Amino acid sequence: MSYIELAADLRSAIEQQDTAAIRHLVAEMQLADLAEFIQHEQEDTTLSLLDYLPLDERASAFGYLEEETQSALAAEMDDATLAELLHHMSADERADLFKLLDEARQQGLLRRLAHAEREDIRKLASYEEGTAGALMTSEYVAVPAEMDVATALEKVRRTGPNAETIYQIYCVDDEGRLTGTLSLREMILANPHATLASLMVEELVVAKVDTPQEEVARLISRYDLMALPVTNGGERLVGIVTYDDAMDVAEEEATEDMHKSVSVGKLEGGLRSASLFDLYRKRIVWLVLLVFANIFSGAGIAYFEETIEAYIALVFFLPLLVDSGGNAGSQAATLMVRGMATGDVRTRDWARLLGREVSVAIALGLTMALAVSVVGIFRAGTEIAMVVAMSMVLIVIMGSLIGMILPFLLNRLGWDPATASAPLVTSIADAVGVLIYFAIATAVLGLPA
Known part of the structure; x- marks a missing residue:
């Protein structure tokens, strides 16, 4: 049976309080699948389901649970039960669980463990989080x-x-x-x-x-x-x-980079278990900063009010142009950030990649300009179409260069290149795009600056 079928049957057995069926289904499920199922249950239900497993399998299943769930379950266990569980867990998972406990609980548990286990936990728990020492296990041959x-x-x-x-x-x-x-x-x-x-x-x-x-x-x-x-x-x-x-680790790092790419801070414990306040707190800072960054776009529009008044048709193409620059920049930034994260791109590659990006951006800009110029001719005439086409080429080039350069700049400053997120690149490219568009329009259409 598949996990979905087993989970549905187990849910039904729990609702009917069918002990024999629960025991059978728990034994049938893979430990990782059982951990996924009980992740969504109340603590008392989770503990009762784990009790159906032999102690060594119970310890293995416990290791698959998220840290927040492990901490909540550990709080429901007495010291003797938890110490027995720790004894059967693998060395690295045992140390990880130990670090989730408060100091008083840690000391009580250490007294119940064998000397070798106590020393092993102390050693593994002493290493800084995010390092090989904190990740490793001492169980090897x-x-x-x-x-x-x-x-x-x-x-x-x-x-x-x-x-x-x-x-x-x-x-x-x-x-x-x-x-x-x-x-x-x-x-x-x-x-x-x-x-x-x-x-x-x-x-x-x-x-x-x-x-x-x-x-x-x-x-x-x-x-x-x-x-x-x-x-x-x-x-x-x-x-x-x-x-x-x-x-x-690779999954955790990829998730963290993905969150940063949309200006969201790291969510401890994952999206499902994050509180409303955590979701708000992780997103609000960048959103507020980007609000002020977008003021520059508004300032650019205000500066060219006379141009807009003279040729109101220019407004029709504004979203199209600035979005194209932001999209091109986001693509370039994503490629650079991912390349730097995997080691495919290094800081010394900057000059060579800059030349390649300019060439690609020119080709992209010309192709997009050709497409939009057709719309420009039918919508506002030849002059406006020429302005839009010229703007498209320059805006796409500038957006691509911003998206490529920003990760390198942040890396040089010692910041995480993933901070060169799509919203940040888009906000900068938008402001630059507005200035380019209306500057070209003013010059080509013979209007006063």
């Missing part, structure tokens, strides 16, 4: 580089059940420094008496504990890694970041 394959495989069998992944084996020296890596497949096919040092790959892609999480995701994507090793300042292996965690 590391073996001495001088160990032979047969002995190493035996160690993998002992430690593998608790590891996040066993497909990549990390080789360390006597002090725990990372010296190389090899795959489980290579170990299985190798001579049992060969040492790992003779088989391992020594040219490694590694992150530091303070490496930004978006850089971690980029490295995993670029080199097609199952997991990325993380070292401390002394090159000692302290954890790994797996590809699934990197995918979550």
